[in-house]
Amino acid sequence: MTLLLAAVGATLMALLELTVGPYLQVGLAQPHLVLVVGIVVTVAVGLEAGLVWAFVGGLVLDVIVDRPLGSASFALLLCVGATDVLGRILVHFRPIVPIVAILVLSVGYSMIVFVALNALDRPIPVDDPISFVTPSAIYDIALAALIGPLLVTIHDRRIKPERADW
Numbered sequence: 001m002t003l004l005l006a007a008v009g010a011t012l013m014a015l016l017e018l019t020v021g022p023y024l025q026v027g028l029a030q031p032h033l034v035l036v037v038g039i040v041v042t043v044a045v046g047l048e049a050g051l052v053w054a055f056v057g058g059l060v061l062d063v064i065v066d067r068p069l070g071s072a073s074f075a076l077l078l079c080v081g082a083t084d085v086l087g088r089i090l091v092h093f094r095p096i097v098p099i100v101a102i103l104v105l106s107v108g109y110s111m112i113v114f115v116a117l118n119a120l121d122r123p124i125p126v127d128d129p130i131s132f133v134t135p136s137a138i139y140d141i142a143l144a145a146l147i148g149p150l151l152v153t154i155h156d157r158r159i160k161p162e163r164a165d166w
Contacts, residue, residue, distance in 0.1 A: 006041060006049040010057035013037050018064055029135035034061060035109050036102060036143045038076060042083045043097045043148070044155040050080040071116035078112060079105045094156065098148025099141065106137035 017033040024031055034057040042050025058073025083101040090097050110133035118124055126132050 003049060003052045006052040007056040010034060010053040011060050014057045014060035026139065027135060029139040031139050031143055032136065035076060035079060036140050038080055039083045039101045040098045040148050040151050042080050043087050043094060044152045047084045051077065054080040067117060068120035071113055071120060074116060075109050075112035079109050095149035095152045098144045098152065102140050102144035106140040107133055110136060
């Protein structure tokens with residue numbers, strides 16, 4: 001996957017998250033499509049494509065929603081970096097790394113964006129932010145369980161194994 005393709009995919013996924021995402025809402029839970037697919041791209045393709053995905057996707061989200069520029073990109077870049085570290089630790093279990101990463105990082109992503117918005121913009125009146133973001137985290141885990149192992153396995157089967165050229 002070229003970096004340009006990652007940038008275009010992140011832009012399309014951000015647009016999809018902001019246009020179709022509210023219709024996919026279940027109760028208070030709304031999916032973070034840029035986060036979920038960005039983590040899958042990081043595990044399947046690599047860190048460079050994941051960083052491009054996070055940066056471009058976060059900027060598109062911030063520009064369209066009119067948030068402080070860079071708040072979503074910052075949170076996504078931290079999550080993608082943590083996913084790469086987690087992927088290197090669990091190298092033998094690559095198909096389940098997106099599920100584990102979303103399990104760990106979805107609440108972290110939402111809380112980083114929440115703190116950034118409170119620091120850079122006007123404060124958001126929420127009594128318990130963890131209980132506010134938990135339903136979306138569960139939704140993200142379900143999405144990662146559906147698409148993560150499938151896409152990582154498809155990517156791993158399509159790449160050609162490196163062989164020693166003697």
